[in-house]
Amino acid sequence: MATSVLDHAGAAGIHPEKTGFLSWITTVDHKKIGILYGASAFIFFLIGGLEALVIRLQLMKPDNNLVSPEFYNQLFTMHGTTMIFLAVMPLSAMFFNFMIPLLIGARDVAFPRLNAFSYWVFLAGGLFLNSSFLFNAAPNGGWFGYANLSSKQYSPGLNMDFWAIGLQILGIASLAAGVNFFVTIINMRAPGMKLIRMPVFAWMTLITQLLVLLSFPVITVALILLMFDRLFGTNFFVPLGGGDTMLWQHLFWVFGHPEVYILILPAFGIISEVLPVFSRKPLFGYTAMVFSGCFIAFLGFGVWAHHMFSTGMGPIADSVFALATMLIAIPTGVKIFNWMGTVWGGSIQMKTPMYFALGFIAMFIMGGLSGVMHSAAPADLQQTDSYFVVAHFHYVLFGGSIFALTAGAYYWWPKMFGHMLDEGLGKLHFWLMLIGFNLTFFPMHIVGLEGMPRRVYTYPAGLGFESLNRLETYGALILGFSFLVFIFNVIKSTRSKVHAPADPWNGATLEWAIPSPPQEFNFPVIPTVHGRDAFWEEKRAHGGMMPEPPRVSGAGIHLPNPSYWPFMAAVGVLLLFIALLHHDGKFGPLYIFGAVSVLFYSIFHWVFEPAEG
Amino acid sequence: MDAHALHPATSTGIPNRKLAIWTFIGSECLFFASLISVYLVYKGKSLVGPYPSEIFEIPLVTVGTALLLFSSLFVVLALNGCEQGNRKKFLGWLAMTILCGFFFIGMQVYEFTHFFHEGLTMQKNLFGASFFTLTGFHGTHVTIGVIWLISIFIEGVRGHVPPAKALNFEMAALYWHFVDVVWIVIFPVVYLMNS
Numbered sequence: 024m025a026t027s028v029l030d031h032a033g034a035a036g037i038h039p040e041k042t043g044f045l046s047w048i049t050t051v052d053h054k055k056i057g058i059l060y061g062a063s064a065f066i067f068f069l070i071g072g073l074e075a076l077v078i079r080l081q082l083m084k085p086d087n088n089l090v091s092p093e094f095y096n097q098l099f100t101m102h103g104t105t106m107i108f109l110a111v112m113p114l115s116a117m118f119f120n121f122m123i124p125l126l127i128g129a130r131d132v133a134f135p136r137l138n139a140f141s142y143w144v145f146l147a148g149g150l151f152l153n154s155s156f157l158f159n160a161a162p163n164g165g166w167f168g169y170a171n172l173s174s175k176q177y178s179p180g181l182n183m184d185f186w187a188i189g190l191q192i193l194g195i196a197s198l199a200a201g202v203n204f205f206v207t208i209i210n211m212r213a214p215g216m217k218l219i220r221m222p223v224f225a226w227m228t229l230i231t232q233l234l235v236l237l238s239f240p241v242i243t244v245a246l247i248l249l250m251f252d253r254l255f256g257t258n259f260f261v262p263l264g265g266g267d268t269m270l271w272q273h274l275f276w277v278f279g280h281p282e283v284y285i286l287i288l289p290a291f292g293i294i295s296e297v298l299p300v301f302s303r304k305p306l307f308g309y310t311a312m313v314f315s316g317c318f319i320a321f322l323g324f325g326v327w328a329h330h331m332f333s334t335g336m337g338p339i340a341d342s343v344f345a346l347a348t349m350l351i352a353i354p355t356g357v358k359i360f361n362w363m364g365t366v367w368g369g370s371i372q373m374k375t376p377m378y379f380a381l382g383f384i385a386m387f388i389m390g391g392l393s394g395v396m397h398s399a400a401p402a403d404l405q406q407t408d409s410y411f412v413v414a415h416f417h418y419v420l421f422g423g424s425i426f427a428l429t430a431g432a433y434y435w436w437p438k439m440f441g442h443m444l445d446e447g448l449g450k451l452h453f454w455l456m457l458i459g460f461n462l463t464f465f466p467m468h469i470v471g472l473e474g475m476p477r478r479v480y481t482y483p484a485g486l487g488f489e490s491l492n493r494l495e496t497y498g499a500l501i502l503g504f505s506f507l508v509f510i511f512n513v514i515k516s517t518r519s520k521v522h523a524p525a526d527p528w529n530g531a532t533l534e535w536a537i538p539s540p541p542q543e544f545n546f547p548v549i550p551t552v553h554g555r556d557a558f559w560e561e562k563r564a565h566g567g568m569m570p571e572p573p574r575v576s577g578a579g580i581h582l583p584n585p586s587y588w589p590f591m592a593a594v595g596v597l598l599l600f601i602a603l604l605h606h607d608g609k610f611g612p613l614y615i616f617g618a619v620s621v622l623f624y625s626i627f628h629w630v631f632e633p634a635e636g
Numbered sequence: 637m638d639a640h641a642l643h644p645a646t647s648t649g650i651p652n653r654k655l656a657i658w659t660f661i662g663s664e665c666l667f668f669a670s671l672i673s674v675y676l677v678y679k680g681k682s683l684v685g686p687y688p689s690e691i692f693e694i695p696l697v698t699v700g701t702a703l704l705l706f707s708s709l710f711v712v713l714a715l716n717g718c719e720q721g722n723r724k725k726f727l728g729w730l731a732m733t734i735l736c737g738f739f740f741i742g743m744q745v746y747e748f749t750h751f752f753h754e755g756l757t758m759q760k761n762l763f764g765a766s767f768f769t770l771t772g773f774h775g776t777h778v779t780i781g782v783i784w785l786i787s788i789f790i791e792g793v794r795g796h797v798p799p800a801k802a803l804n805f806e807m808a809a810l811y812w813h814f815v816d817v818v819w820i821v822i823f824p825v826v827y828l829m830n831s
Binding site: 133134198201202203206210211216237238239240241243244245247248251255259265267627630 | 683759765766787
């Protein structure tokens with residue numbers, strides 16, 4: 024798919040490894056790293072989707088025994104963990120990587136090698152987590168790993184060790200990327216690209232990185248304490264030793280609530296790019312969009328305990344967190360109305376990305392409405408741990424994030440790979456996804472309110488759950504099939520070799536000013552920006568359309584050198600955490616020493632390597 | 637590491653690497669804030685001894701604290717020397733900084749060993765668990781800082797840190813200050829507030 028990037032970039036010819044397997048290991052090009060993120064995350068997304076399908080098949084009829092209760096626990100834990108950390112976050116990271124430098128008019132991110140390191144550590148963490156299936160010891164204590172379910176006493180196997188260690192590895196990747204993209208957006212903008220002129224996707228990415236930087240250290244501490252409990256016998260979360268299981272919940276949700284905004288804010292950004300282009304109108308209320316995003320992120324740190332209403336925190340804490348949670352509905356509502364204001368009166372082009380963007384608005388409103396219902400603590404006590412909650416967060420995470428990411432995929436595909444996706448198949452994908460999604464998750468509201476509990480591997484006949492559960496399973500199969508249509512679309516369009524023009528959608532932002540796919544150096548000349556919607560401005564100044572930009576030689580443009588050391592450092596990180604898992608073996612300390620050596624050796628080579636060609 | 641050649645100047649005028657280390661430090665604040673919170677939540681919750689008041693040796697830790705504080709001054713002087721191209725000032729004060737770091741680590745190793753012999757382990761009670769985790773992670777940060785400063789020292793001796801590359805050193809210095817500041821919080825919260 025991406026080989027065409029390489030073919031054309033040959034003109035820049037200053038680097039040894041241009042093509043082939045090694046060029047992907049050593050690459051520091053943000054576009055190639057973006058594609059690596061996307062490809063890996065999509066595979067993890069399919070794995071997480073298969074887990075969901077097995078869950079749905081198990082629940083298709085009452086008293087089913089397709090999977091054992093023990094394996095069911097592993098399935099729902101890995102489904103949640105995979106979709107959050109290995110699918111939605113890295114799919115967003117694909118767009119951060121590929122698009123942010125293009126959107127702000129830069130040649131790469133601030134730290135290209137750190138960027139490669141982030142990707143390799145992410146991949147290591149994903150493989151580490153999923154390798155647990157090989158030992159029949161996949162994490163089984165829920166994606167939230169509640170103490171003391173996750174303690175050695177109640178989870179004696181390696182399962183939760185894989186979880187606690189795997190998430191730490193992924194945290195390192197997210198934090199490194201967080202620093203990198205924060206600095207990139209603050210510091211690498213093209214001349215004239217003031218913060219308040221940036222595309223909203225860049226704004227939402229910036230806010231997301233701040234959330235990552237401030238929330239991931241908290242989960243890291245929680246995971247370290249859990250790991251110490253499990254591996255070294257401390258009592259942080261063991262009530263017998265005086266430990267407080269509530270501390271885990273507080274630490275986890277101080278991270279966990281900002282995390283849901285880490286998952287949704289990039290989606291908001293994508294939608295804010297897609298809607299104006301296909302409505303042929305600038306985004307309605309740009310500043311309100313930016314500041315409501317900031318406000319959501321700020322409030323996001325003050326509402327964590329609404330995940331804990333049923334723990335009995337008392338009326339004052341319950342009221343404060345309930346009110347703060349309701350407050351978040353205001354900036355979110357501002358966004359929804361601004362999106363509708365953008366479409367209103369526009370000259371709407373019903374292309375595939377627009378279908379998914381409009382689908383996003385409808386589905387996200389439904390998820391938001393059930394979310395506001397949870398904010399009332401007394402109502403939440405009835406809904407918590409039921410399928411109503413499952414319905415809610417799938418409407419915001421699938422109906423929200425995945426719809427938006429799919430919109431982004433159809434929108435930016437021509438830019439990333441240089442060919443168009445088929446419109447007919449795209450629309451088929453949309454309708455199957457919309458119908459399958461609603462068939463799967465809408466009935467969960469009903470069975471949830473009727474009392475069907477989450478995370479239980481089966482239900483008895485005669486409670487009235489049978490027909491709706493069967494319907495949900497059919498919906499899930501349609502939903503799964505919709506992604507086969509997407510894969511078929513990708514294969515068919517790639518084979519058809521219909522080259523995409525530089526600006527197929529009459530886009531508003533800078534990435535459409537350069538050839539599809541972009542050359543290795545992105546911009547032959549760094550653009551100067553005079554206002555928002557920079558490329559629309561430029562086209563207007565030139566009386567409508569711009570001519571197709573030529574592919575030019577990049578001779579004389581300095582680009583960062585490829586490097587093995589980010590990959591090697593990531594291997595060091597992986598070895599270190601594997602060694603921690605084996606710390607009490609005969610050679611435990613030796614493993615740890617070896618892993619630390621690999622890590623330090625790689626970091627020193629990295630530091631002393633000349634960065635630029 | 638950064639992409640100077642890609643952009644003649646950054647949008648804010650702040651070098652990328654300097655902004656990055658500040659961003660990283662901001663993130664680290666939350667890391668230590670969480671560890672300190674855990675320590676405070678479990679303060680007085682240990683079911684068995686040894687308890688903090690029985691075991692702390694305030695005078696020794698005060699000396700360690702003072703040396704770590706002075707090392708922050710020394711690293712400022714060393715950075716100043718580096719920026720002026722004054723090799724003697726640069727390397728001399730840097731060596732002093734590293735020595736202070738070594739003393740602090742030595743103090744902590746002694747303290748941990750002593751506590752261990754008194755029967756305080758991570759497994760013994762919540763005080764041991766939260767104390768060793770908090771001060772252990774701080775000590776790890778000091779150790780990484782010392783390794784970083786030693787690398788700068790070796791590069792400095794080889795003449796590879798001219799004033800134009802003072803930023804290489806400034807990043808380590810900023811990190812070193814941060815590690816000091818964390819200790820300024822830990823010292824009163826852990827050692828002084830335990831009556």
